[in-house]
Amino acid sequence: MKKTMIAVGMTAVLSFAQWGGGFGGPQGSGGVPDADKTADVNYVGDGKTYHTLDIYIPKQAKDSYPVVIHTYGSAWSSNNMKGSADLSTICAAYVKAGYAVVTPNHRAANDAKYPAQLHDIKAVVRFVRGNAAKYKFDTNFVAVSGFSSGGHLSSLTATTCGLKEGKSGSVTVDLVGDLGEFTSFSSCVDGAVLWSPPTDIYTMNPISMGGSGTMEGAFIGVEREGNKDKWMVASSPYYASDDDPPVILFHGTSDNVVNIEQSQELYDSLKHHNVVTEFVKVSGGSHGGDKMNSTENLNKAVAFLDKAREAKKAAVKPADSVVVADTSKNDSAVVDTSKKDTTVKDSTVKDTSLALPSRMVGAFDLEIHKNSLSVHGSTGTFRYTIVSVNGSRKLNGIFRKELDLSALPVGMYGIKVKSSSGVTNIIRFVRK
Numbered sequence: 001m002k003k004t005m006i007a008v009g010m011t012a013v014l015s016f017a018q019w020g021g022g023f024g025g026p027q028g029s030g031g032v033p034d035a036d037k038t039a040d041v042n043y044v045g046d047g048k049t050y051h052t053l054d055i056y057i058p059k060q061a062k063d064s065y066p067v068v069i070h071t072y073g074s075a076w077s078s079n080n081m082k083g084s085a086d087l088s089t090i091c092a093a094y095v096k097a098g099y100a101v102v103t104p105n106h107r108a109a110n111d112a113k114y115p116a117q118l119h120d121i122k123a124v125v126r127f128v129r130g131n132a133a134k135y136k137f138d139t140n141f142v143a144v145s146g147f148s149s150g151g152h153l154s155s156l157t158a159t160t161c162g163l164k165e166g167k168s169g170s171v172t173v174d175l176v177g178d179l180g181e182f183t184s185f186s187s188c189v190d191g192a193v194l195w196s197p198p199t200d201i202y203t204m205n206p207i208s209m210g211g212s213g214t215m216e217g218a219f220i221g222v223e224r225e226g227n228k229d230k231w232m233v234a235s236s237p238y239y240a241s242d243d244d245p246p247v248i249l250f251h252g253t254s255d256n257v258v259n260i261e262q263s264q265e266l267y268d269s270l271k272h273h274n275v276v277t278e279f280v281k282v283s284g285g286s287h288g289g290d291k292m293n294s295t296e297n298l299n300k301a302v303a304f305l306d307k308a309r310e311a312k313k314a315a316v317k318p319a320d321s322v323v324v325a326d327t328s329k330n331d332s333a334v335v336d337t338s339k340k341d342t343t344v345k346d347s348t349v350k351d352t353s354l355a356l357p358s359r360m361v362g363a364f365d366l367e368i369h370k371n372s373l374s375v376h377g378s379t380g381t382f383r384y385t386i387v388s389v390n391g392s393r394k395l396n397g398i399f400r401k402e403l404d405l406s407a408l409p410v411g412m413y414g415i416k417v418k419s420s421s422g423v424t425n426i427i428r429f430v431r432k
Contacts, residue, residue: 030088032056035095038135043104043127044120044180050079050111051179053104053124055135058095064138065100066309067128068193069121072103073148073288075207076117076219079108086147086293090195093298094145097306100137102128106153113221114234118160119177121153122187130182141309143191143245145301147288148258149219151197155236155266159244161188162401166239169229186404191308192247193301196287198258199266200238202231205259237269242380243400246276246308248301252285252292276311278304315398366417366427371406373429378419385416386429405429 031037035056044051058065072078072085085091085103094101106120125142132139146154160166160175167173176187198204198216206214206224217223220230232238247270251263260281267279280300285291364378375382384403386395388411395408408431418424 032087032091032095032101034059035101043124050105050107051120051123052082053102053127054082056091056095056101056103057136058098058100060098062098062136064132064136065098066138066141066143066305067102068094068099068143068145068305069102069104069124069128069154069189070094071106071121071144071146071150071153073146073150073196074108075215076109076114076149077215079111080105085150086195089293090145090147090193090298090301093302094305097302099143099305100135109215109218114219115166115173115175115177117153117219118156118175119179121157122176123179123182125157125187125189126182126185127180129185130180141190141312143193143305143308144189145193145195146197147195148197151194152199152201152236154192155194155197155199155247156234156239157187158189158192158247159236159239159241161245162243163239166233168232168238171229171233173233184406189245190312191245191305193305194247194249194263194266195292196251196255196258197249197263197266199262200235202228202235203265204262207257237266240266240269240273240275242273242275244270244273244275246304246311248278248280248304250280250282250285250292250297250301252282252287254284255287257287276308364417364419364423364425366415366425368405368427368429371404371408371431373403373405373415373417373427375401375417378423380420382420383418387414387416388412405431 035058038055038057040052041055042048042052070085070091072081074081082103082105087103091101091103102124104121104124106117121144125144128135128137128142129139131137144154144157146152156175163175165172166175201216201220202224204216206216208214209218213223216231220227220234222230224231247266249263249267251258251260253260263279267277270277278300280297282292282294282297365376367374367376379401381398381400383398384396386405386408408429410431413429413431414426415429416424416426
């Protein structure tokens with residue numbers, strides 16, 4: 001892909017932040033109509049403004065609300081723009097459709113270098129899960145959304161689920177972090193809506209900071225020349241795998257800030273791994289603005305989330321006799337996002353998997369460590385049945401990689417696990 005420098009003066013860069021533009025795109029401010037707002041909640045507990053978020057709950061009363069976490073764009077240069085995070089457009093559409101919306105701040109490049117910003121967004125996901133009862137969040141469906149650099153962080157959140165580390169060559173980064181009090185909860189998500197996102201930092205057209213480097217270099221900590229691995233571990237297409245959640249991308253054909261090939265590259269990588277994904281190319285759309293945030297596109301985004309939510313609901317629908325654990329207290333095994341962040345994926349080589357099937361499922365082993373069941377020797381989706389020895393409790397569901405058993409009451413259980421190819425294994429578990 002052509003790597004052309006886009007010259008942007010420092011004055012212009014500063015103006016981007018002033019009028020709410022990630023990479024210069026307009027986001028606007030205003031408010032979210034028909035929502036009750038809880039402002040400036042610290043999701044880490046450190047008293048820092050860059051670790052605060054706002055919550056918008058639909059005024060229409062319900063027992064609980066599925067959640068969308070929407071992150072502003074700023075070229076990773078602002079740590080306090082949650083009040084300009086597409087509130088009257090994208091966020092308003094989510095709320096109107098019945099979703100609770102969370103808009104977080106995150107650390108800017110001058111606060112900390114990557115992967116600190118990814119750690120922040122994953123801490124927000126865990127905060128949502130840990131506060132389900134308090135804010136009436138339905139944690140059976142938690143999605144991410146973001147514009148520009150916020151879309152970049154959201155793309156990484158979606159594609160690194162289940163991964164503890166990212167590796168390229170000699171460079172290894174922590175993809176999870178340990179921020180906040182809810183580190184035992186999953187930072188996986190159930191869907192993603194990406195608006196004009198940079199995805200492959202290494203191949204994108206970099207944004208000049210007026211002779212003092214690039215916005216991407218400030219974010220990563222080093223410029224691209226001679227630092228390929230450090231840039232690749234911040235690039236979501238290299239992390240795509242067959243168990244990623246559904247992802248929809250919106251990108252303008254006239255976007256001269258983040259080239260449309262950025263969305264195309266992630267879309268192609270997700271399609272290669274059979275992930276449910278859509279790519280909306282907005283004719284004449286620029287970097288943000290009215291064409292991108294048209295009613296048609298907002299409706300498409302909501303419809304995509306609704307479809308993903310219904311598909312997940314159908315996939316984990318229990319049998320008549322099944323008792324489902326309460327996911328507001330923990331990421332129970334009945335949800336797709338019960339994966340733990342323990343696996344290391346090598347993102348060094350992008351294309352070596354092209355000749356291989358995306359899913360290789362066969363015989364596998366089961367292992368229990370503390371209150372977690374893990375699968376070894378196979379990948380993909382697994383269906384489980386948990387039965388207590390006295391027959392009084394039964395759970396069904398699906399999971400990937402690891403299954404959190406901590407929500408089970410004290411007792412002895414038999415767990416049957418079946419792979420998508422029909423291979424079955426059984427293990428005993430004692431909950432103490």
